[in-house]
Each structure stands twice: as structure tokens, then as C-alpha cells.
Amino acid sequence: MPQLRQDLITGRWVAVATERARRPDSFTQAAKESVAARDVCPFCPGHETMTPPEVLAYRAAGTAPNTPGWWVRVVPNLYAAFRLEPDGQEHQDGRFWQRDAIGACEVLISSPDHRATTPLLPRRQVEEIVQSYVDRYRQHAQNPALEHVLVLYNHGRPAGASLEHPHSQLYAVSLIPPSFLDELAGARRFHEADGECVFCRTLEDERQAGARVIFENEAFTVFAPYAARTPFETWIMPRRHCASFGDLEANEKPAFAEALQLTLKGFYEGLNDPPFNYYIHSAPLKADVSNLYHWHLELIPKLSTAAGFELGTGIWINVVKPEDSAAFLRERIQKEAAQMA
Amino acid sequence: MPQLRQDLITGRWVAVATERARRPDSFTQAAKESVAARDVCPFCPGHETMTPPEVLAYRAAGTAPNTPGWWVRVVPNLYAAFRLEPDGQEHQDGRFWQRDAIGACEVLISSPDHRATTPLLPRRQVEEIVQSYVDRYRQHAQNPALEHVLVLYNHGRPAGASLEHPHSQLYAVSLIPPSFLDELAGARRFHEADGECVFCRTLEDERQAGARVIFENEAFTVFAPYAARTPFETWIMPRRHCASFGDLEANEKPAFAEALQLTLKGFYEGLNDPPFNYYIHSAPLKADVSNLYHWHLELIPKLSTAAGFELGTGIWINVVKPEDSAAFLRERIQKEAAQMA
Numbered sequence: 001m002p003q004l005r006q007d008l009i010t011g012r013w014v015a016v017a018t019e020r021a022r023r024p025d026s027f028t029q030a031a032k033e034s035v036a037a038r039d040v041c042p043f044c045p046g047h048e049t050m051t052p053p054e055v056l057a058y059r060a061a062g063t064a065p066n067t068p069g070w071w072v073r074v075v076p077n078l079y080a081a082f083r084l085e086p087d088g089q090e091h092q093d094g095r096f097w098q099r100d101a102i103g104a105c106e107v108l109i110s111s112p113d114h115r116a117t118t119p120l121l122p123r124r125q126v127e128e129i130v131q132s133y134v135d136r137y138r139q140h141a142q143n144p145a146l147e148h149v150l151v152l153y154n155h156g157r158p159a160g161a162s163l164e165h166p167h168s169q170l171y172a173v174s175l176i177p178p179s180f181l182d183e184l185a186g187a188r189r190f191h192e193a194d195g196e197c198v199f200c201r202t203l204e205d206e207r208q209a210g211a212r213v214i215f216e217n218e219a220f221t222v223f224a225p226y227a228a229r230t231p232f233e234t235w236i237m238p239r240r241h242c243a244s245f246g247d248l249e250a251n252e253k254p255a256f257a258e259a260l261q262l263t264l265k266g267f268y269e270g271l272n273d274p275p276f277n278y279y280i281h282s283a284p285l286k287a288d289v290s291n292l293y294h295w296h297l298e299l300i301p302k303l304s305t306a307a308g309f310e311l312g313t314g315i316w317i318n319v320v321k322p323e324d325s326a327a328f329l330r331e332r333i334q335k336e337a338a339q340m341a
Numbered sequence: 342m343p344q345l346r347q348d349l350i351t352g353r354w355v356a357v358a359t360e361r362a363r364r365p366d367s368f369t370q371a372a373k374e375s376v377a378a379r380d381v382c383p384f385c386p387g388h389e390t391m392t393p394p395e396v397l398a399y400r401a402a403g404t405a406p407n408t409p410g411w412w413v414r415v416v417p418n419l420y421a422a423f424r425l426e427p428d429g430q431e432h433q434d435g436r437f438w439q440r441d442a443i444g445a446c447e448v449l450i451s452s453p454d455h456r457a458t459t460p461l462l463p464r465r466q467v468e469e470i471v472q473s474y475v476d477r478y479r480q481h482a483q484n485p486a487l488e489h490v491l492v493l494y495n496h497g498r499p500a501g502a503s504l505e506h507p508h509s510q511l512y513a514v515s516l517i518p519p520s521f522l523d524e525l526a527g528a529r530r531f532h533e534a535d536g537e538c539v540f541c542r543t544l545e546d547e548r549q550a551g552a553r554v555i556f557e558n559e560a561f562t563v564f565a566p567y568a569a570r571t572p573f574e575t576w577i578m579p580r581r582h583c584a585s586f587g588d589l590e591a592n593e594k595p596a597f598a599e600a601l602q603l604t605l606k607g608f609y610e611g612l613n614d615p616p617f618n619y620y621i622h623s624a625p626l627k628a629d630v631s632n633l634y635h636w637h638l639e640l641i642p643k644l645s646t647a648a649g650f651e652l653g654t655g656i657w658i659n660v661v662k663p664e665d666s667a668a669f670l671r672e673r674i675q676k677e678a679a680q681m682a
């Protein structure tokens with residue numbers, strides 16, 4: 001059972017996930033190790049038995065679970081850093097305290113096509129991916145043991161993707177992650193002082209300023225945040241105030257899929273398919289924050305390296321102005337949108 | 342002039358360092374770019390005019406500044422994300438607020454030898470490197486405009502080193518970095534509750550537990566922290582309670598140099614020279630925390646990738662138990678220490 005440990009000094013949380021069972025000497029060659037090509041992809045159709053049994057699949061009528069015929073397939077992560085079944089190993093040894101890392105880790109396979117990364121998929125398929133996010137989010141949101149659900153995508157090995165076949169991931173966890181404590185504290189402070197949602201206010205300010213807005217459709221605004229941490233950091237935010245991604249409405253789904261795909265296409269074409277991470281920030285499940293939180297997607301391309309300064313201080317150094325990265329992406333995405341229209 | 346921007350929602354700080362003047366389209370090939378070999382290393386002897394004039398050098402008697410003859414040389418960073426001269430561009434545009442990124446960035450060249458990484462240097466030279474850290478720390482600590490001094494080392498390109506010639510870096514900044522606000526809050530909480538320094542307590546607990554201790558000499562303990570963020574995260578901590586690295590005593594210097602070099606040698610030999618970052622955490626310059634803060638060095642090897650989960654939640658996933666990494670390094674370092682003795 002993976003364990004959560006908390007640093008006594010900073011309060012920082014770490015999940016020690018020994019399930020992956022990497023021995024220390026397996027790291028000896030890590031720096032020079034080349035990626036071994038996999039003969040067999042466990043996410044490709046026909047290899048369904050290589051993964052744990054599916055928990056959701058959109059598949060052709062008449063096809064059996066865990067056989068081909070699906071177009072989106074969700075399975076538990078074989079190397080789960082969080083698990084739903086506690087084993088009671090929780091214990092305290094003086095000031096060294098650990099508890100079971102309770103939660104769920106899932107893999108959401110984007111498409112049967114091993115090479116079909118999101119920018120290249122039919123729009124309809126991107127909508128199906130978004131639907132799988134919503135379905136699994138809502139499923140875990142009902143579990144009273146859980147506090148938070150994060151949907152994310154790692155693209156490219158430098159961004160932490162270990163399998164090539166395009167897939168998103170879901171982490172449902174039994175604690176409110178520190179990132180959200182920071183966001184919620186700021187949102188609460190702003191709400192108390194100014195009586196409104198800090199995300200709604202930011203959206204309005206960004207739209208008025210204009211310089212960092214990259215793309216808009218009827219329901220979403222894509223922009224470079226004012227204090228972007230890295231070159232080309234990009235956020236996608238619904239203009240309707242809504243705390244939880246689980247409350248995405250059916251009529252917002254096509255607009256979200258469009259905003260997501262055009263943004264990814266802007267990166268793919270404009271920056272030559274760079275590695276990136278994106279994740280959807282949604283309100284903690286049980287926190288009473290519907291008036292002050294506002295779900296959104298944050299995309300962080302891996303075009304620079306967080307080094308000793310960032311690790312040691314928590315301050316980021318960004319070598320590109322967000323206004324410049326926004327102008328660059330805006331031009332590419334408008335071109336893409338025109339070609340698609 | 343580089344600018345500091347603060348995220349309205351999280352309070353996160355970002356230094357937008359446009360001095361490096363990378364245009365957005367310079368990132369287009371980043372993912373596939375190979376590292377261009379440099380014909381001429383600006384840190385090698387004979388190339389002193391390729392850097393800004395030196396601010397400190399330990400050099401042979403009779404040699405002129407900015408000429409060969411030095412064994413440690415410190416110069417301002419040509420690509421400084423912080424600068425001491427404000428240009429008054431501080432301004433607020435509605436809720437978008439920025440201020441000058443005031444501070445100093447320096448490069449501390451380890452040795453005239455382009456290939457001599459710390460594990461391979463004579464011990465005497467490592468002591469000289471430590472002396473350069475202390476000298477520059479103390480110099481900046483006297484500047485009333487500054488709040489904090491961080492000394493760090495980036496090793497290897499995956500860890501953010503852009504030049505091969507071994508060098509440390511110093512960042513002196515005019516704000517208390519967020520990492521320290523977290524540490525100080527925890528240290529203060531512990532001190533109020535238990536009446537002692539949380540770092541002293543941790544040292545005692547670790548020495549008693551033993552499982553995570555890697556090496557000890559007369560003044561320093563090297564150990565894997567209980568909630569290590571990454572495989573092989575390692576801390577070096579003085580056993581004498583002391584808040585500021587600037588107060589390192591002359592008789593502690595050889596012990597610190599020994600602990601640092603043996604630790605780095607353990608990584609170099611045991612893990613095949615992996616990329617890493619280390620930084621020295623020392624108390625903020627003006628904070629009255631002498632009873633509750635305790636300087637130390639944190640070393641984070643780059644053997645895993647912080648991906649969407651870490652970025653999105655602030656929780657780290659570590660696939661190796663710190664007890665296991667400590668046992669692995671302890672064995673190597675004891676072998677090294679025996680060979681050197």
C-alpha cells in the first residue's frame with residue numbers, strides 16, 4: 001500500500017509509492033539510460049488483457065468489455081500511487097507519521113490509434129475524451145472517502161509520460177492538495193475584500209487588457225496568465241462561474257473541446273509538438289466554495305527547466321513575457337481556426 | 342530590468358527576466374534541439390574578458406584581476422534575473438502589479454579545470470569553494486536592500502546547467518522567497534508548541550532512528566529526509582544550531598567540505614554521475630528567527646520527472662523509500678571515506 005508522509009517542517013506531502021518497486025540500484029544508469037522501445041503497447045486494441053479490467057469504455061454495440069471495439073477506454077493505473085483499499089498500516093513513530101495513500105489512479109486512453117495525439121483527432125473524438133473526463137470525475141465525486149479529483153495529461157517523455165499511446169490520467173485523493181489550499185486562501189481573501197470571484201475578475205481584467213488573450217469562443221477564454229511560470233503557460237477558463245468541473249453542462253462540452261484542441265494544435269504546429277503537462281483545477285469535493293472557486297485548465301509546456309533556484313525558493317524565472325507568448329499562439333490558433341472553419 | 346510579478350490568486354511570485362531576450366519563436370525547435378557544442382568556454386582561464394569583471398577571486402600573488410592565476414573566481418551572471426539597480430519601472434495596471442526584480446546573481450567558478458567536478462577535486466579546493474560561498478554570502482548580507490541569499494549548484498543539463506564548466510550560483514533577492522515562508526511557519530509552530538528548534542529535533546530523531554542517516558562527521562549529519570520528495574533526496578545539516586550559513590565557523594568549514602564532497606562522490610560513483618540540484622537554505626537576512634531556523638543544504642537529484650500530478654497538486658510522488666536510498670548511499674560513501682582515509 002502506498003503511503004503518505006508529511007514533512008514536519010514545511011507540511012509538504014509526499015506519496016511514497018513503493019508499488020512500482022524500483023530498487024535503488026535501478027537508478028544507477030538512469031542518467032544515461034535510453035528508452036527501450038516497447039514491442040507491445042498495452043493501450044492498443046487487441047491488448048486489453050494487458051491492463052486491469054476497464055472501468056469505463058465507449059464502445060460499439062455488441063462488443064464485450066475488455067475486447068476491441070472501443071473508442072475511449074478507462075482502466076485503473078497498474079502503478080497506482082493511491083489505492084482505495086486501506087490496509088491499516090497507518091502509524092506514527094514518534095514525530096514520523098504516515099498514513100495510507102487512499103485514492104484512485106486511472107488511465108483514460110484517448111483513442112484506439114497509437115499515434116493519434118489530441119491535435120490530430122477528429123473534433124468529435126475530443127468531445128468523447130472530454131465526456132470521459134466528466135463521467136469519471138462524477139463517479140469519484142460520489143465517494144465520501146475522497147476529497148479531490150484531478151484530471152491531467154502528460155505529453156512526451158520530458159514531461160513525464162512513460163507510454164507513448166496518448167492517454168490522460170485521473171487522480172482521486174483523500175486529502176485537499178496543497179495547491180488548492182493556496183488557491184482557496186487567495187480566492188477567499190479576494191472574495192472577502194471585493195465581494196466577487198477572483199477568477200471571474202481575472203477573466204474580465206484579461207479580456208479588457210487583451211494582450212494576453214489567445215482565443216475565445218462562446219463559453220471559454222484561453223489566455224496566458226499574467227504571472228506565467230514558464231514560457232507559454234496557458235489557461236483555459238469557462239466564462240460561466242462554476243466551481244466544479246463535474247458541473248460542466250452538455251452544451252459547454254463542444255466549446256471546451258474546441259478550446260482544448262485548438263490550444264493544443266497551436267502548440268503542436270507553432271512549437272513543433274513540445275512536451276507539456278495540463279491539468280484541470282476543480283474545487284475540492286466537500287469544501288463549501290461554490291461562490292469563490294472557478295474551475296479551469298492550466299497547461300504548462302516543458303520548454304525550460306525548473307532548477308536549483310526554483311526548487312530552493314519557490315519563485316519561478318520565466319524568460320518570455322506572457323504577452324509575447326500569447327501573441328505568438330494567438331496568431332497560430334487563429335490560422336488553425338480559420339482552416340478548420 | 343527584470344520584473345517580479347505576483348499571481349493574484351495564489352500569491353505565487355514569478356521573475357520575468359526578459360534580459361535573456363528569447364523571442365517566442367526561438368522555442369519552436371526546443372523539443373528536438375540538440376546542444377550546440379561551445380568552442381570557447383567563458384569560465385576557462387584565459388577567457389576572463391568573456392565574463393563581467395570578477396567580484397572575488399582567490400588567485401596567486403602578483404596576478405592581475407581578470408587574468409589567469411585564480412583557483413576560484415566569482416563573476417556577476419551575464420543573464421541576471423535580478424539586478425541591484427532599480428529603473429523605477431514599478432507600476433500597477435489595475436490588479437496587474439509588477440515591481441523591479443532587485444537582487445544580484447553571481448556565478449562561482451569551482452576551479453580553472455573545465456572537467457573538474459566537485460567529487461574529483463582535491464579536498465583543499467572544495468574548502469576553497471565553501472569559503473567563496475561564505476565570502477559572497479556575507480558580502481550580500483550587508484546590503485540593506487536584500488532579504489535573502491541562496492547559494493546553489495545545478496549539475497547537468499537535465500538539472501538546468503547551461504554551461505559545462507563546474508560552477509555554483511548565488512541569488513540575493515529583495516523578498517523572502519515563498520519556500521522560506523513555509524519553513525518559517527512550520528518552525529515557528531513547532532517552537533511555540535514544543536519550545537525547541539524543529540531542525541535540531543529532526544536531527545536528534547533521525548540519529549536515533551538511524552535508518553535514514555547516510556554519513557556523519559564531527560559537525561555535520563547527512564541524511565535522507567523522512568518525506569523525501571524524490572528518489573535519493575539528501576540533506577546535509579550542521580549539528581550546531583545556527584540559523585545563518587553566513588555564521589559558518591572557520592573550524593566547521595573542513596567538516597562541511599568533507600560532508601559535501603563525500604555526498605557528491607556517493608552520487609557520482611553510486612549513480613553514475615546523475616544530474617542534480619543542491620541549494621543552501623539559510624535564514625532570511627532580517628527575520629528574527631535565530632532561535633527557530635537552522636541552515637542546511639538540500640540536494641535533489643534529477644532521477645524522476647515532476648509531471649502533471651506534482652504540478653497540479655503540489656504533492657510529490659516518490660518511487661523509492663528514503664530508507665532504501667539512504668542504505669544505498671551509506672554503503673557507497675563509507676567505501677569512499679575508507680578509501681580517502
